[in-house]
Amino acid sequence: MGHIAIITDDPGWHGRRLREALAARGYQHRYVSLTACRLDLDGNPIAVRLPGFEDRLPDGVFVRGVPGGTLDQVVFYLDVLHALQELGVPVYNDGRAVERTVDKAMTSFLLHRAGIPTPPTWVARDPAAARAIAERELQAGHQVVSKPLFGSQGTGLKRFARMDDLADLEGDNGIFYLQRFVHCGSQSHDFRVFVIRGRAVAAMRRCGVTWLNNVHQGARCEPVRLDDRLLCRLAEDAVKVLKMGYAGVDLIRDEHGRYSVLEVNSIPAWKGLQQVTAVSIAELLVEDFLSLCVPSPAPEACAQ
Incomplete structure (x- = not known):
């Protein structure tokens, strides 16, 4: 049986969905906060210590949240993700992807450099x-x-x-x-496209009660078919440029029908999107994630 670490400080709805999808495939899980992890560089073969994994490394790490903090603290949290990757543990999304997208300036720079349409x-x-x-x-x-x-x-x-x-x-x-600012007509709206392993799997239109279209800000979610290939291709291209396993891509269409990418999220929420799509996003995520994970038979093998 495989053992998975879900990195989060607040499992909530998303943590439960991941837990259920993992259990359906015979995997155990532990919720792990990066604040409780440490590096032991004293000759111990398990150099990265995660609570709940005292005698072995996990078979995979699913990143659902990276805590905020000082520069030193955030760098340390990313160090843990990088170290796990160096030890051969699949990290989803990995530390590099998180770094490229948690920083809006770098995201915009990389999209612009690659010729992906994005607002000035x-x-x-x-x-x-x-x-x-x-x-x-x-x-x-x-x-x-x-x-x-x-x-x-x-x-x-x-x-x-x-x-x-x-x-x-x-x-x-x-x-x-x-x-x-991109004007998109009389009704403020944008689009969220969920991409897994380079393929758009679900999309929605977010209609804001103000000019902000975030679900957290009260936006209404509406289903969007995936037959709009320009919308899907732009989202897929953005994720490819940023080298991510999965992502939530926010796009906007101006009054002339031209799309541009606003943001790319490496730790996206999908509760609102799940309400308007028939596919189980958690199951698709776990299926892709587990394709990277091979359960290790012994602690010694994990530490190599």
Whole structure:
């Protein structure tokens, strides 16, 4: 029987769905917080210590959450994921994928460099430079959105439509991440496409009660068929560029019908999406994840 570590501080709905899908395939699980892990580099063959895995390494690690914290703390959490990967433990998504996507600046840079359509974006440390960019955009008839470099669920986003609004333009921890606002018609909406192993498996339209379309901000979820190949191909291409096992890709379509990628999430929620799709996302995730895992017969084999 295989033993899987689910990395999370709050299993909740998603943790239960993963647990059920793993159990249906004969795998045991433990919920593990990265805050409780450590590196033992004293000659012990099991150099990465996870609670619940005292005498062996897990057969696989499913990452459902990476805690916030200071720079040192977050680097350590990622060190644990990198070390597990180095020891041959499949990590899903791995530390590199998390690093590339938890940082919106790097995500935007890699998408832009690969030619994936994404809204014009600027990242700066200098407040004067950020204000000059925002003023230039407003003078050209565009609106601007500021976002935290690290963040999710629409928290901390601000929209600037007039020069007077720029009095509230502030950096998040000293960094300004600015993106041109995309008008999508009278009803604010965007799209979430779930991609697993390079293939779009489910999609939804998120209709916001404000200009924010996040489910956490009250957006309504509507099903979307996967026969829109442009939508699916852009999502699949974005995930390929960022080298991820699975992802939730957020896209928006402007008033002229042109799609662009807003964000790519390496630890995506799918509760809202599951409500409007017939496929079991947890089962698809676990099926793909377990294809990477081969249960080890003995602790000695795990430690090699």
